[in-house]
Amino acid sequence: MGFSFSRPFRWFLNLIFPPVCPICQAPFGGQGEDLIICPDCQKAIRPVRPPYCPCCGLPYPTGDGEGHLCGPCLKEKWYFEVHRTCALYEGALKEAIHRFKYGGVFPLVRVFGDLLQPPLQTLIEDYPVDVMVPVPLHIRRLRERGFNQALLLVRELSKRTGIPYEERALAKIKDTPVQIALKKRERRKNLKGAFQVKDQEAIKGKAVVLVDDVYTTGATVNECSRTLLEGGAGKVAILTVARAI
Ligand SMILES: [Zn+2]
Numbered sequence: 646m647g648f649s650f651s652r653p654f655r656w657f658l659n660l661i662f663p664p665v666c667p668i669c670q671a672p673f674g675g676q677g678e679d680l681i682i683c684p685d686c687q688k689a690i691r692p693v694r695p696p697y698c699p700c701c702g703l704p705y706p707t708g709d710g711e712g713h714l715c716g717p718c719l720k721e722k723w724y725f726e727v728h729r730t731c732a733l734y735e736g737a738l739k740e741a742i743h744r745f746k747y748g749g750v751f752p753l754v755r756v757f758g759d760l761l762q763p764p765l766q767t768l769i770e771d772y773p774v775d776v777m778v779p780v781p782l783h784i785r786r787l788r789e790r791g792f793n794q795a796l797l798l799v800r801e802l803s804k805r806t807g808i809p810y811e812e813r814a815l816a817k818i819k820d821t822p823v824q825i826a827l828k829k830r831e832r833r834k835n836l837k838g839a840f841q842v843k844d845q846e847a848i849k850g851k852a853v854v855l856v857d858d859v860y861t862t863g864a865t866v867n868e869c870s871r872t873l874l875e876g877g878a879g880k881v882a883i884l885t886v887a888r889a890i
């Protein structure tokens with residue numbers, strides 16, 4: 646981290662190993678040293694824009710003006726105040742998240758950092774953030790993967806904004822099966838008691854931003870929020886890189 650080759654050496658390296666886009670594998674070069682993904686993939690990631698649900702951030706495909714509460718938000722009991730996200734979980738962004746999470750392509754964290762900054766700024770306007778907390782992984786999953794992708798995102802954001810984070814405030818104490826295969830009711834039952842606040846002092850009375858890579862149904866972040874509030878947090882907001890529809 647922070648290490649970079651000198652310009653002539655980088656030029657020489659690029660000559661032997663032309664840089665390829667970590668998402669689509671297309672070679673690209675001479676586009677500036679800070680570009681990590683190719684311009685096509687960059688263009689393919691379309692940020693979520695208003696109108697969207699003011700609560701969970703669900704974007705509406707058409708229309709303009711004010712967003713209104715979506716169906717799930719009218720029905721569900723959410724423990725978080727709002728959820729904000731960068732873009733839809735599809736195409737190039739979905740591929741990027743997969744390569745980051747399962748392939749360990751860590752430089753992509755800078756791409757996610759660029760994407761996360763605007764929604765975080767929007768969030769901060771009505772929600773003064775005290776501390777960021779990553780959605781934790783169960784120790785078994787953590788050992789398998791070797792890292793928690795949400796923690797890497799939080800560290801990147803903290804580096805950029807100066808907002809502190811507490812990586813050990815919340816822990817996952819129950820190893821839940823992969824949620825995708827489960828029905829909504831089973832999902833909720835499975836998550837019950839899956840998380841635990843490990844450091845009450847770190848979150849006591851604070852406005853917490855809980856960070857994760859993907860928002861799917863909201864079940865996981867909702868259970869985390871419930872646990873954080875029970876553990877003494879003042880309020881909780883959610884920030885994710887992508888939202889599945
Ligand atoms: Zn690409």
Ligand SMILES: [Zn+2]
Binds near residue numbers: 698701714717
């Ligand atoms: Zn909603």
